Amino acid sequence: MDKLKELERKGLLRELKLLRQEGVYIKYKGQKFLNLSSNDYLGISGMIEFQREFFETLDTNAFVMGALSSRLLTGNGACAENLESYLSGLYGRECLLYNSGYHANTGILPAIAEKGDLIAADKLVHASIIDGMKLCHCEMKRYKHNDYSDLERILEQSAGRYKSVYIVTESIFSMDGDTANLERLVELKDRYGAKLYVDEAHAFGVVGETGLGCAQHKQLIDRIEYVICTLGKAGASEGAFVVCDPATKQWLINRSRTLIFTTATPPVNILWTHFIIRKMVEMKKEREHLRQITKRLRDKLAGCNILGDTHIIPVVTGENDSCISMAEKMRSKGIWVMPIRYPSVPAGQARIRLSLTAAMSNEQTDMVYESILA
Numbered sequence: 001m002d003k004l005k006e007l008e009r010k011g012l013l014r015e016l017k018l019l020r021q022e023g024v025y026i027k028y029k030g031q032k033f034l035n036l037s038s039n040d041y042l043g044i045s046g047m048i049e050f051q052r053e054f055f056e057t058l059d060t061n062a063f064v065m066g067a068l069s070s071r072l073l074t075g076n077g078a079c080a081e082n083l084e085s086y087l088s089g090l091y092g093r094e095c096l097l098y099n100s101g102y103h104a105n106t107g108i109l110p111a112i113a114e115k116g117d118l119i120a121a122d123k124l125v126h127a128s129i130i131d132g133m134k135l136c137h138c139e140m141k142r143y144k145h146n147d148y149s150d151l152e153r154i155l156e157q158s159a160g161r162y163k164s165v166y167i168v169t170e171s172i173f174s175m176d177g178d179t180a181n182l183e184r185l186v187e188l189k190d191r192y193g194a195k196l197y198v199d200e201a202h203a204f205g206v207v208g209e210t211g212l213g214c215a216q217h218k219q220l221i222d223r224i225e226y227v228i229c230t231l232g233k234a235g236a237s238e239g240a241f242v243v244c245d246p247a248t249k250q251w252l253i254n255r256s257r258t259l260i261f262t263t264a265t266p267p268v269n270i271l272w273t274h275f276i277i278r279k280m281v282e283m284k285k286e287r288e289h290l291r292q293i294t295k296r297l298r299d300k301l302a303g304c305n306i307l308g309d310t311h312i313i314p315v316v317t318g319e320n321d322s323c324i325s326m327a328e329k330m331r332s333k334g335i336w337v338m339p340i341r342y343p344s345v346p347a348g349q350a351r352i353r354l355s356l357t358a359a360m361s362n363e364q365t366d367m368v369y370e371s372i373l374a
């Protein structure tokens with residue numbers, strides 16, 4: 001097909017690789033690599049004792065394997081309600097589960113933002129947020145990445161022109177590994193009477209005293225209207241939830257199409273999530289270790305073109321070709337990285353995204369550094 005050939009010519013052709021994940025390692029075609037491409041930030045996937053404990057305590061008579069329908073039909077059981085109550089206890093606010101972060105962002109934004117509203121979103125928000133915004137019938141403006149003067153300019157110009165204004169951001173940005181200034185965003189949204197929507201996909205489990213995210217770390221959980229957390233990254237499960245007020249939860253149950261028109265998450269998955277979050281809140285040691293190896297690797301890479309300030313460390317190479325060669329070189333040294341290219345990042349800003357996990361040792365992070373310099 002010509003379109004595929006065109007992608008290949010531009011170095012943009014993607015393919016599925018058959019991989020086997022084994023803790024911090026990944027196996028490909030019989031070879032073992034240190035995995036710098038997963039989002040398993042706390043290293044939970046390799047904690048076999050958790051899996052053992054989970055399966056030993058699982059009462060298989062208490063649920064069926066599939067949810068079999070949407071939660072609005074017959075798919076809502078005690079597992080989902082118990083998990084939501086548990087999460088509400090942690091956050092001190094209402095919580096509503098979604099099947100994934102993609103479902104959450106494409107289902108919540110179109111349900112809350114209506115014709116006559118405005119969404120002001122950071123330029124670098126994730127594709128799932130962009131797709132959610134495309135489904136909205138309201139106006140949309142993008143502000144420069146983490147540039148709150150640019151956001152304020154939009155808010156000033158918009159004063160009195162819209163029914164509601166929503167500011168949309170990630171807390172830790174997936175491709176730049178940097179952090180939004182939540183205090184500043186809360187201050188701005190209060191000043192301009194806007195509402196704040198924060199995607200904590202890459203902060204959940206990692207940041208905050210009990211891993212509840214940047215909003216917890218900054219003591220702002222009560223001040224942000226919509227906090228979105230995903231469960232497939234540090235949570236080593238699948239799904240997502242929104243932390244919101246009770247009326248919003250009711251509204252989403254009535255209006256959010258990705259909640260209403262899809263089969264609910266299988267109960268066994270919800271039980272695993274519940275089990276893992278109970279463990280995750282206690283994983284202070286892992287969070288601290290992740291911080292420490294992040295600092296170690298960031299300090300060593302200070303001479304390279306790295307971005308951000310978190311456990312996601314993007315090393316910018318520029319063009320797609322140089323990024324592909326860097327990834328190949330690192331792989332030849334036993335480090336598994338994926339080249340991140342346009343359209344995942346802007347053209348000319350291709351990068352290797354190093355994603356650290358608490359299961360990595362100091363020596364392993366040093367190997368990453370050495371593979372880049374080799």
Ligand SMILES: Cc1ncc(COP(=O)(O)O)c(C=O)c1O
Pocket residue numbers: 100101102103105126128170174199201202230231232239240
């Ligand atoms: C910021 C952000 N939000 C949402 C998602 C989607 O989450 P999920 O993988 O649960 O669909 C991702 C996934 O990479 C993400 O990076």
